[in-house]
Amino acid sequence: MHNIQDIIEARDFILSKTDQSPKVGLILGSGLGNLADEIENPTSIPYSEIPHFAKSSAIGHANELVIGTLNGKTVAAMKGRFHYYEGFSLDEVTFPVRVMKALGIENLIVTNACGAVNTSFAPGDLMLITDHINLVASNPLIGPNNDELGTRFPDLSEVYSKELRNIALEVAKKQNISLQQGVYAWWSGPTYETPAEVRMIRTLGADAVGMSTVPEAIVAKHGNMKILGISCLTNMACGILDQPLNHEEVIEVAGQVNTKFVGLIKGLLEAM
Template sequence: MMTTVKMIQESAEWIKQQAEMKPIVGLILGSGLGDLADEIEKAVYLSYENIPHFPTSTVAGHKGQLVVGTLEGIPVMAMQGRFHFYEGYSMQEITFPVRVMKELGCESLIVTNACGGMNENFQPGDLMIIDDHINFTGGNPLIGENLDEYGPRFPDMSTTYTPALRDHAFEAAEKLGQTIQRGVYAAVSGPTYMSGAELIMLRKLGGDVVGMSTVPEAMVARHMSMNILGISCITDMAIGETIEGITHQEVMEVAAKAKPRFKALVRHVLASGDRRLWNQKEEE
């Protein structure tokens, strides 16, 4: 199903009727990290199944709802659970909420995920700021008719992740006494975890971590000139030469242990930033 401007506007209008607050930052909360949305103040909870044209999340651990309110004084819209290519949705469907966020006024996106670490200097429980990505999903959410109202036919992806937001996140981590990594996120389709040979290939191509999300949403956000900050939670080591089996339950357990540091980082990033970091229109 191809996304149309009318669909985006209808979803946005329905959300406006339920929540009066105009968000400026969108949050996509990955596996095991969705509890941050429970800390949003003046919150309005909207189930995906009630929002026109929204898919529904089928992954264990994803609550499947939008939360609109304020976090550290910043108007936000958070997704408690995202959609994935491996669930059978099209690339346009899994990125549809990002389009709606932009329509509602979000000029920035914080996108998070749980992932496997391919860089031998990383370890489970580390947080990583995404510098760049490799799209190895086999798909692209911008294929098809271009939505000219939101962005150009051929958007540039050379600086997908906003340098100022990356720098700000590292400053916030330093103030918190956190040591965080930085690197390249390699996105694959899933739902299978990677073979040893595949992991070796992705690492040789330049990937530091591997996961099944984030990149499609970032590409669509970049298409719409949104500011983007990507944060990965490394839940297991995916070293091709010494790979060990991993289950989704184990991923969730490690993400849960890292959750306090993750929440503290995101909250501090929001609290300590100049509002112009988040609201691009104020910079223009």
């Protein structure tokens, strides 16, 4: 379990590499990392150099922290994230969020590529996360609680900030982007869901399903951060269309949506 000393060591190492003070955190999902290429005056720090950061190997993830300016806001962007399915503990998966908080970041934008469960959605849509369902039977806050980091029993009645969602909807309207809204279900992976599991997930009330985001959002909320979640719906979840799923397709569709996605995030930063 990481302690406050580990968080401080990671924070101080990052601050030794840059004189910028990021105000917004970005976690960029599969195929969405090239938003980080738009960051001006960037300082890129490989995760492997940051004390106590895990080492990710997921395809479509570059594994570096990029700090710089994006549309007038100083940001810290995680180009690639850690996943539970890679064998990391949830403590390792969420450690970067603790470090972002220690850097002074109050607003966190979490993105992912995932499957659409709601049949009125289509691949290539962007979805604002309104709420989530944790289907993994674990939680990143299990274990001793450090009251300096957050309360023992956090309230999750509004994980994804209504205020930030409203800003996103305004920006999308201005940019003529149709933005879906829905509930994201967290599935451990690395297997895609079976058709029966997707039927269950739909019955439970989810609109999309993916293998990330929820642990980071829980820890960010524990740290009293404002969170905005955006999913890029790259495929219809298993069993909706009679076709197999593959990761290459996920990366490809995420890449195609990129211009829309980058425009939305930039507009958001300007409006925040």
